[in-house]
Amino acid sequence: MEATHEVTNQPPPLTGYDVFGADAALVEAVGRHAPAAAGAELPALGRLAGSAEAQRWAREADVNGPVLRTHDRYGHRLDEVDFHPSWHRLMATAVEHGLHAAPWASPEPGAHAVRAAKFLVWSQLEAAHLCPVSMTYAAVPALRTDAAVAAGWEPLLTSPAYDPGLRPPAAKAAALAGMAMTEKQGGSDVRANTTRAEPTGGGWYRLTGHKWFCSAPMNDVFLVLAQAPGGLTCFVLPRVLDDGGRNAVRLQRLKDKLGNRANASAEIELDGALAQRLGDEGRGVATIIEMVAATRLDCVLGSAALLRRSVAEATWHAAHRSAFGARLADSELMRAVLADLALESEAATALAMRLAASVDAAADPHERALRRIGLPLAKYWVCKRTPGAVAEALECLGGNGYVEESGMPRLYREAPLNSIWEGAGNIQALDLLRVLTREPDAVAAWRTEVEAAKGHDRRLDDALAAVTATLMSGDLAGLSAAAARRAGAGVGGPLGTDGAGGAGVGVRTAAAGVDGAGAPGQARVLAGHMAVLLQASLLVRFAPAAVADAFCASRLDARHGVYGALPAGLDTAAIVERATPEAP
Incomplete structure (x- = not known):
C-alpha cells in the first residue's frame, strides 16, 4: 500500500520567496x-x-x-x-x-x-x-x-x-x-x-x-x-x-x-x-472626504494585491504541474489564460502605484486633479475586475484551488469586498459624473495623462479619440458601437458592459461637463473606458512591449469578457514568464 501514498506531480508550496522581488x-x-x-x-x-x-x-x-x-x-x-x-x-x-x-x-x-x-x-x-x-x-x-x-x-x-x-x-x-x-x-x-x-x-x-x-x-x-x-x-x-x-x-x-x-x-x-x-x-461630508479618498486608494491597492497573489499562485502551479504529457504552463490554452490574468494584475498595479505617487506630489495641481478623477475610475474598475480574475486563477489550480489549504478560497472570499467598501460601483460611477459636471481640471488631467502615450499605439489613439468624442457629444451608444466595430466578433461584452446599451443617452460636455437625464445609466460604461485608457497609457509608456501590446489588443480592440480569449499572435510566453515567481 505504500506506493499508493507516493505524492507526485504536485507543485511545491509557494513559500520562502521575496513577494516584492518576484513582482x-x-x-x-x-x-x-x-x-x-x-x-x-x-x-x-x-x-x-x-x-x-x-x-x-x-x-x-x-x-x-x-x-x-x-x-x-x-x-x-x-x-x-x-x-x-x-x-x-x-x-x-x-x-x-x-x-x-x-x-x-x-x-x-x-x-x-x-x-x-x-x-x-x-x-x-x-x-x-x-x-x-x-x-x-x-x-x-x-x-x-x-x-x-x-x-x-x-x-x-x-x-x-x-x-x-x-x-x-x-x-x-x-x-x-x-x-x-x-x-x-x-x-x-x-x-x-x-x-x-x-x-x-x-x-x-x-x-x-x-x-x-x-x-x-x-x-x-x-x-x-x-x-x-x-x-x-x-x-x-x-x-x-x-x-x-x-x-x-x-x-x-x-x-x-x-x-x-x-x-x-x-x-x-x-x-x-x-x-x-x-x-x-x-460640513460633515466635506470634512471626512479626504479620509474617504485615502481609503478608496487602499481599496485599489488591496484589489491589486489580491490580483497579484492569485496570479502568482496560478503561474507557480502551472510551472510545476503536468497534464497530458506536458507542463501546464506550456499548454497554449493555459498560457493564454495565465497571460490574460497577468495583464489584469500588471495594469492594476501600475494604476494603483501611479495614484499613490500623486499623494506625494499633492502640491502639483495636475497631480491633485488626476487623483480626484483617477480614484473613482480605479476604484470602480480595478475592484470590480478582481473577483472574476481571482475566480479564474483559482480554476487554474483545478480541484486543489477549491481546497482551503491552497489559500485560494480565502482570496476568493476577500475579492468582492473592495468593490463594496467605501462606495460600491454605482457610487463611483456617479462620482465620475460629478467630476465631469463640476471639475473640468480633473477631466483635463485625465486626458493629459492618457495623451502622454499618444502616438505609440494606434489602438490607444483610436480609443482615446472615441472617448473624447463621446465626452463632447454625449453619444455613449456611438462609443459602444465603435468598440464593437473595432472588435469584430469578439468574446463577451464590451468594456464596462454593466448597464450598457440604449441610444440617445443625453450626455453632454461643453467645458468637460455632463448633463442629461440619461447620463447616470451610462456612467459605468464611461468609467470602464476611462479607467482602461489610463491603464493602457501607463503600460504603453512603461511596461515591456509584449505586455503593452497584449493589453491594447485585448482591452481596447477586443470586447474583452472571458479570460484566455486573447487575439492570436501575442507573446503570451513572455508575459507568463514575467509574472511567474522564481523558485527560492
Whole structure:
C-alpha cells in the first residue's frame, strides 16, 4: 500500500520567496515613483511576506476569528474584542513598517508611494488586518481640518509602534483610528443618518444613535458622522476618555462576513458618547472626504494585491504541474489564460502605484486633479475586475484551488469586498459624473495623462479619440458601437458592459461637463473606458512591449469578457514568464 501514498506531480508550496522581488511590475513602479526611498526595506518585507512563518500567521488569524466580549463574569460592560496572537503579529509588522499613518510624518520623497508598495506586498499575505491600518492612514488628512485636534492625535497615529488595548491616549505609545459612518437606514446615503449630536460646550458633543458598520472597534479613535443642530457633522470619538473611563460605545454584535474574517466589523450603539467636533457643523461630508479618498486608494491597492497573489499562485502551479504529457504552463490554452490574468494584475498595479505617487506630489495641481478623477475610475474598475480574475486563477489550480489549504478560497472570499467598501460601483460611477459636471481640471488631467502615450499605439489613439468624442457629444451608444466595430466578433461584452446599451443617452460636455437625464445609466460604461485608457497609457509608456501590446489588443480592440480569449499572435510566453515567481 505504500506506493499508493507516493505524492507526485504536485507543485511545491509557494513559500520562502521575496513577494516584492518576484513582482516585476511593482519593482518597476517603485523605481519610477520612489527610486531613492525603497532601500532594503521592501525586499525585507517581501521575504517576510513570502515566508512559511508569516503564511502561518495569516491562516491562523483567518481561522481563529475575533471574539466579542460584551460583559465580564460579574455583568459589567466590557465591549471588547479578543484577537488571535497571529492577528497581533500581522498588525505589529504592518505598523512597524509604516503601512499605517507613518508617511504623513515622513520627510522622505516618495513616502506614500513606498507605503503603497508595502501595502501591496503585505496584504498579499492576509488582507483583513489591513482594514484598521488603512483607516489609520486615511484619518490623518481628515484630522488636519482642525490643527488643534490633529496636534493631539497625529503623533500617536504616526508612531511606528503597535500598542493594542483600551487605555487613555496619554498612556499609549501609539494609536490606531477607525470610522463609523454607515447606518442601517442609509448605507452610502450618509445624509440619511439619524445619530444625534448634542453640544456640551467647548466643541464637545454627546452622540446617541446606532452605527450599522464599525470596522476595527478596538481601535483608539473614530471619525463619526452625526446630526448636530447645524446639520450633518464630523466628530472625533475616542474609545477611552482622558480620565480613563470607557466612552459610551456599546458593541452589539460582530458581523458574520463572507470574507475579511480576521477583522472585526461591529454594530455599535452610541449611548451619549462624548465626541469632539471636527470642522464646522453641517460640513460633515466635506470634512471626512479626504479620509474617504485615502481609503478608496487602499481599496485599489488591496484589489491589486489580491490580483497579484492569485496570479502568482496560478503561474507557480502551472510551472510545476503536468497534464497530458506536458507542463501546464506550456499548454497554449493555459498560457493564454495565465497571460490574460497577468495583464489584469500588471495594469492594476501600475494604476494603483501611479495614484499613490500623486499623494506625494499633492502640491502639483495636475497631480491633485488626476487623483480626484483617477480614484473613482480605479476604484470602480480595478475592484470590480478582481473577483472574476481571482475566480479564474483559482480554476487554474483545478480541484486543489477549491481546497482551503491552497489559500485560494480565502482570496476568493476577500475579492468582492473592495468593490463594496467605501462606495460600491454605482457610487463611483456617479462620482465620475460629478467630476465631469463640476471639475473640468480633473477631466483635463485625465486626458493629459492618457495623451502622454499618444502616438505609440494606434489602438490607444483610436480609443482615446472615441472617448473624447463621446465626452463632447454625449453619444455613449456611438462609443459602444465603435468598440464593437473595432472588435469584430469578439468574446463577451464590451468594456464596462454593466448597464450598457440604449441610444440617445443625453450626455453632454461643453467645458468637460455632463448633463442629461440619461447620463447616470451610462456612467459605468464611461468609467470602464476611462479607467482602461489610463491603464493602457501607463503600460504603453512603461511596461515591456509584449505586455503593452497584449493589453491594447485585448482591452481596447477586443470586447474583452472571458479570460484566455486573447487575439492570436501575442507573446503570451513572455508575459507568463514575467509574472511567474522564481523558485527560492
